Amino acid sequence: xxxxxxxxxxxxxxxxxxxxxxxxxxxxxxxxxxxxxxxxxxxxxxxxxxxxxxxxxxxxxxxxxxxxxxxxxxxxxxxxxxxxxxxxxxxxxxxxxxxxxxxxxxxxxxxxxxxxxxxxxxxxxxxxxxxxxxxxxxxxxxxxxxxxxxxxxxxxxxxxxxxxxxxxxxxxxxxxxxxxxxxxxxxxxxxxxxxxxxxxxxxxxxxxxxxxxxxxxxxxxxxxxxxxxxxxxxxxxxxxxxxxxxxxxxxxxxxxxxxxxxxxxxxxxxxxxxxxxxxxxxxxxxxxxxxxxxxxxxxxxxxxxxxxx
Amino acid sequence: xxxxxxxxxxxxxxxxxxxxxxxxxxxxxxxxxxxxxxxxxxxxxxxxxxxxxxxxxxxxxxxxxxxxxxxxxxxxxxxxxxxxxxxxxxxxxxxxxxxxxxxxxxxxxxxxxxxxxxxxxxxxxxxxxxxxxxxxxxxxxxxxxxxxxxxxxxxxxxxxxxxxxxxxxxxxxxxxxxxxxxxxxxxxxxxxxxxxxxxxxxxxxxxxxxxxxxxxxxxxxxxxxxxxxxxxxxxxxxxxxxxxxxxxxx
Numbered sequence: 212x213x214x215x216x217x218x219x220x221x222x223x224x225x226x227x228x229x230x231x232x233x234x235x236x237x238x239x240x241x242x243x244x245x246x247x248x249x250x251x252x253x254x255x256x257x258x259x260x261x262x263x264x265x266x267x268x269x270x271x272x273x274x275x276x277x278x279x280x281x282x283x284x285x286x287x288x289x290x291x292x293x294x295x296x297x298x299x300x301x302x303x304x305x306x307x308x309x310x311x312x313x314x315x316x317x318x319x320x321x322x323x324x325x326x327x328x329x330x331x332x333x334x335x336x337x338x339x340x341x342x343x344x345x346x347x348x349x350x351x352x353x354x355x356x357x358x359x360x361x362x363x364x365x366x367x368x369x370x371x372x373x374x375x376x377x378x379x380x381x382x383x384x385x386x387x388x389x390x391x392x393x394x395x396x397x398x399x400x401x402x403x404x405x406x407x408x409x410x411x412x413x414x415x416x417x418x419x420x421x422x423x424x425x426x427x428x429x430x431x432x433x434x435x436x437x438x439x440x441x442x443x444x445x446x447x448x449x450x451x452x453x454x455x456x457x458x459x460x461x462x463x464x465x466x467x468x469x470x471x472x473x474x475x476x477x478x479x480x481x482x483x484x485x486x487x488x489x490x491x492x493x494x495x496x497x498x499x500x501x502x503x504x505x506x507x508x509x510x511x512x513x514x515x516x517x518x519x520x
Numbered sequence: 521x522x523x524x525x526x527x528x529x530x531x532x533x534x535x536x537x538x539x540x541x542x543x544x545x546x547x548x549x550x551x552x553x554x555x556x557x558x559x560x561x562x563x564x565x566x567x568x569x570x571x572x573x574x575x576x577x578x579x580x581x582x583x584x585x586x587x588x589x590x591x592x593x594x595x596x597x598x599x600x601x602x603x604x605x606x607x608x609x610x611x612x613x614x615x616x617x618x619x620x621x622x623x624x625x626x627x628x629x630x631x632x633x634x635x636x637x638x639x640x641x642x643x644x645x646x647x648x649x650x651x652x653x654x655x656x657x658x659x660x661x662x663x664x665x666x667x668x669x670x671x672x673x674x675x676x677x678x679x680x681x682x683x684x685x686x687x688x689x690x691x692x693x694x695x696x697x698x699x700x701x702x703x704x705x706x707x708x709x710x711x712x713x714x715x716x717x718x719x720x721x722x723x724x725x726x727x728x729x730x731x732x733x734x735x736x737x738x739x740x741x742x743x744x745x746x747x748x749x750x751x752x753x754x755x756x757x758x759x760x761x762x763x764x765x766x767x768x769x770x
Contacts, residue, residue, distance in 0.1 A: 303680055308677075320734035333738065340643065341743055347736065348738050387686050456638070485762070515755045
């Protein structure tokens with residue numbers, strides 16, 4: 212059995228999410244190759260070649276793949292992937308965009324966001340915002356899978372010595388083009404990769420008050436997140452959203468401030484190692500999952516917390 | 521231009537769904553059903569395009585048994601002009617839904633197809649992208665803004681770490697994220713009017729699609745419960761616990 216893992220990268224470097232997908236591929240027990248599709252992506256390719264347990268890194272380096280537009284990369288992945296039994300990618304925004312197109316081109320189902328590998332054709336995945344875990348069995352000969360990254364410990368990023376092979380095929384569907392991007396510039400760690408995350412909810416009352424979290428985040432080296440309620444209310448941008456419809460995180464410490472604990476938020480953070488909840492409503496459901504609950508007005512507690520750290 | 525918008529009937533987002541005791545399936549007896557929230561945003565976007573004079577007709581389509589006509593009527597009450605139900609027995613997989621929608625696209629030739637990015641039951645996040653591949657259309661997924669510009673559409677997308685804008689040739693597929701718009705409420709007169717709007721029913725055969733199964737649900741179970749922790753007295757105790765008991769800060 213053979214597995215192709217689709218690398219998550221920014222051309223220059225390989226993203227950790229790739230290592231989580233490699234771990235899922237290892238759990239399936241197949242030979243593993245990695246596909247890096249990008250432009251001037253040698254940095255990412257070399258990093259992929261160093262990942263433990265990888266046989267071969269296939270590199271499709273072409274301007275058509277620079278921004279990893281789904282219309283183009285899906286054609287490439289479907290072509291390269293046709294030689295493999297499994298095609299696996301981490302469930303990042305990128306792969307969520309691309310992989311269903313790959314599955315449709317190959318006329319197979321996609322199995323989204325698996326959290327465990329039960330056997331070569333059977334997987335567990337959360338449904339209904341994580342209220343239910345379904346065990347599903349695939350009858351497709353070829354499997355297209357995305358992996359919930361927090362459910363698989365990253366494979367070692369060193370120790371491998373895969374061969375690097377260029378893929379010549381160029382697929383430019385000519386349907387779409389990249390216009391621009393606004394990437395939030397921050398000195399803080401990325402939300403999905405941070406060891407500590409501090410998130411604010413509707414209780415923050417407005418976007419300005421998120422500043423109260425920033426001082427604490429800086430002292431702890433934490434990333435800042437938000438609940439869907441805070442995003443819906445327009446306090447903060449959606450890329451900060453933690454939850455079933457936002458980012459799934461599992462840091463060592465998760466601090467939920469002014470967050471009631473709606474099921475859709477819990478689905479995004481309940482695998483955190485230690486959860487702290489700060490909320491003035493002692494009946495808030497967030498306290499049912501918190502290791503440490505502090506019933507207090509966040510406008511008193513946050514400045515005190517920051518000053519005492 | 522003609523806009524096709526797909527809607528799905530799902531369990532209302534306020535309902536906490538549970539696995540049946542025997543683990544055979546989720547318990548959906550007597551639960552409230554509603555239009556999928558992301559689909560509601562899709563309908564709103566299509567209706568706004570019509571109000572702006574960009575769209576000439578908005579068609580709402582749903583795949584499912586007869587009960588999904590209720591959600592099509594909801595879309596009609598929100599401003600869609602006519603409805604299409606593709607009749608299937610119970611739920612079908614995203615790949616099949618995408619094939620059926622492709623059949624409708626072939627019949628109706630819309631310039632734009634708008635769908636929710638995911639449904640809150642299966643949480644698959646696949647159908648729009650699959651339709652894009654099958655119909656050879658470009659896609660703007662997880663959209664927070666969509667602006668039609670001549671024979672193209674510029675879509676701003678919610679991606680990891682920020683926003684990305686892409687330009688797509690029409691016809692195109694757009695899937696909605698939360699911030700694209702805030703859906704309106706249907707007024708009573710519009711709900712009444714919606715009952716008289718046309719609604720066609722097709723079978724998968726009519727669209728030349730065979731309903732296949734690629735995945736079997738073996739069982740369902742509740743997620744692992746977290747043990748509730750303790751309530752701390754004050755900030756001092758919290759910091760002490762985090763440092764000395766949990767050892768997650770130094």
